[in-house]
Amino acid sequence: MLDRTKVEEALDRVRPFLQRDGGNVQLVDVTDDNIVKVKLTGACGSCPMSRMTLKGGVEAELKKSFPDVRVESV
Numbered sequence: 648m649l650d651r652t653k654v655e656e657a658l659d660r661v662r663p664f665l666q667r668d669g670g671n672v673q674l675v676d677v678t679d680d681n682i683v684k685v686k687l688t689g690a691c692g693s694c695p696m697s698r699m700t701l702k703g704g705v706e707a708e709l710k711k712s713f714p715d716v717r718v719e720s721v
Contacts, residue, residue: 658674665700682717
């Protein structure tokens with residue numbers, strides 16, 4: 648099971664990049680089956696590139712610490 652605090656720490660590493668463009672990421676849930684549910688907020692929430700941001704930015708950063716993680720947007 649993923650440690651919620653460690654997931655937040657990993658998200659903190661990607662937040663400055665999102666905030667630079669007027670967005671952010673909010674941790675919604677961490678499930679027992681290694682799924683991290685997040686919500687992209689601000690400019691990232693309505694950006695047409697948000698899917699790429701989710702996979703290429705948020706999920707890629709989380710996979711550095713948690714190789715088996717899956718990230719879902721809610």
